[in-house]
Amino acid sequence: MGNHYKLHPINAAHKFIKSHFPYCDGALLAGSVVRGEATETSDLDIVIFDKTYSSSYRESLIEYGWKIEVFAHNLESYREYFQSDYRRARPSLPRMVSEGIILKDNGIINAIKYEAKELLAKGPEIWTTETINTKRYFITDSLDDFIGCNNRAEGIFIANTLAELVSEFVLRTNNMWIGRSKWIIRSLKEYDISFAEQFVEVFDLYYKSDSKKEVIKLVDEILLPYGGRLFHGFSLGKK
Known part of the structure; x- marks a missing residue:
């Protein structure tokens, strides 16, 4: 004891x-x-x-x-x-x-x-273009679920997934270490304090007032330099 x-x-x-x-x-x-x-x-x-x-x-x-x-x-x-x-x-x-x-x-x-x-x-291994595209696809998939979701309970968990995927994308495409749980926000702050604050703000706004607009805007801004959302033409494991 x-x-x-x-x-x-x-x-x-x-x-x-x-x-x-x-x-x-x-x-x-x-x-x-x-x-x-x-x-x-x-x-x-x-x-x-x-x-x-x-x-x-x-x-x-x-x-x-x-x-x-x-x-x-x-x-x-x-x-x-x-x-x-x-x-x-x-x-x-x-x-x-x-x-x-x-x-x-x-x-x-x-x-x-x-x-x-x-x-x-x-720093971690640099992501290949193939990895970046795969991650873009899964972020797009979660974002589409988020946009189309009319169920508050489901929306909370979709937002959680989206936050995790997008934070990983931002950090890895900027050659930064990622984290889990409390280390997600710590890692974002190590990368850029003002971006970390904006990131928390848009998700907090959604959790508090159900407003999706700012989350969608931020995700689109993050994906834009890499070609934006990706669905059409994406394939994985095709021989």
Whole structure:
């Protein structure tokens, strides 16, 4: 069971490492507490490196009044996660490693941090024209559903899908990392704060007053430089 009092996050993290991972080769504290964005429900993200582990694993615990997420790796397994994060364009582990506060280091952390920072600076793979066209097609399909929808309950979920597809399109066509959940808006802000505000505003307007006009206008503006909406002539997997 976790304790009812809450230690300072860095103190809690140090105590946690000493009690649970005393023989690890390196440990980092990452996440919202490190970025100064912690809320009442934030947890401690702790990345462990231990050369004796046969594979990576993840574990959740409650200690010292904190929810603690452990991401444990050996000295090779983290690279597979770096590559997987690179391919999906959501750099969760590289971001944790690059921003992480060192809790313990047997001389391995700086090199791993360097790899993480290099990957983040490189940005994700550039989309091919074929990928851009496929994404245009699916955005067009969702936009058509949104425009034609007269059912408020269905409209809410179509709008959610549209927001996710369009945010991904904007970020990837501008060689930016994408996110999921709260990281969607954080990624949009990293790209362009005023665009992020406009993006939230048009969807918020729809959710509050059922007004679709601004969402449709924004989506069309985003698609325009790439040829606009796409339906006629699109094919996928045709031999």
